[in-house]
Amino acid sequence: MPKHKVRLIARLDIKAPNLIKGVNLEGVRVVGDPNVQARKYYAGGIDEIIYIDAVATLYARNSLSDLVRTTASDVFIPMTVGGGLRSIQDVDTMMRSGADKVSINTAAIRRPEIITEVARRYGSQAMVLSVEAKRLRGQDKWEAYVDNGREKTGRDVVEWITEAVQRGAGEILLTSVDHEGMARGLDIPLCQAVTSVVDVPVILSGGMGALEHALAAIEQGNADAIAMAHVLHYNKLTIAAIRTYLIEHGIEVCRHDEGVPA
């Protein structure tokens, strides 16, 4: 089946005011200033940016709107914002601050109706369901977690995503808790399990550490987009190198105009 172009996405986890990076979504280290990094990835040719407030749910707050507003002043690509969004009012705040899409995990698990509310108000393409998936020991099944992989929900990942798409989720941000921060490759079986049952775009997140990891996620996992953190934050790979490698391996990615200043 012909696919739309694969998107390369920079994922920035935020613990205000810092950009952080964890291992298995925990053990957090400060990496830098999120706005500076976002500008750098934008100038480097990334297709989209995802901001996730890593501690918002934990402290029942959300502090990302100022950062989103600042970033929207000089980063002119689609921006997804998530972490701790609990109500349609929180979603309104982010959209007014310059977000194009919101990603919701905990609030959707607790009250799935919010998925439909956001989709009705902003269109399903703006409603990204964020899922933190952890493999059940010895099985080809995954359980959905909330609060950065800390808390079990008892929900089967594939079943939950199927329900959420019916409710209006237009895109899935699928994070493997097991692979996150390890830089040893993305979770291909997880991605296969999800992409084989839903036809909304799936952004696979967690574990990208080398060029061939992205290729495997696209070719074998059927991922529509790859979210990257570690390899970009620690300057292991450039966006240009990833793009060139994928093109050389027959993957369709976007071409951006290199002749015009960012």
Add this chain to the structure above:
Amino acid sequence: MSRPAVHICDYGSGNILSVERALEKVGAEVIRCTSPEQLTDVRALLIPGVGAFADCMRGVRERGFEAPIHQLVEQGKWVLGICVGMQILATRSEEFGITNGLGIVPGTVTQLPDTAPDGSRLKRPHVGWSELRRRSQPWEGSPLEKIDEGTAAYFVHSFHLVPDDPQDLLADASYVGTPVNAAVRKGRVFGVQFHPEKSGRTGLAFLDGFLRLVETDRG
């Protein structure tokens, strides 16, 4: 160097922060107009728009922008419609029944097909980056002048404007093999289906090109 001011027709169609910032980035002064009285000394008018066609047309009419927009077009002012702001330039739309548009670019807004040329199902909305291709209207002397054919722009839509006269088409894009109309021109009126304010440097180059036309006032 100070560049021309762009008046934005703010008729209540959602967030225009990004497009304001993008215009400022390329050096324009932005004047946000929530009522027609603010449309004074206009050189260039930007019409944004997201959501449903009928809602946008209602917003334009209820806020009294319809007649002033026609006047500005007749006076030869530069106009740029973005997304549904482009679609409402058309004669009519087929979204949720027939709704009349401004009729500035003769044509009909129709839904994208649900099947790709190879028979596979086409996902709607069309969301993401697609490469721009030349159509009848020359890119020279248009905001696309400095953009290479094949460069990608960012789209979010389920409908597109099909002009009655194919000569009015500036650019289209291929969405999994299905042609999607991306840019139209009628005199000094331009419409783009993609979002220049979300299309990275390509989008900024487009807005810069639009300002250049306004500055030189030729074309």
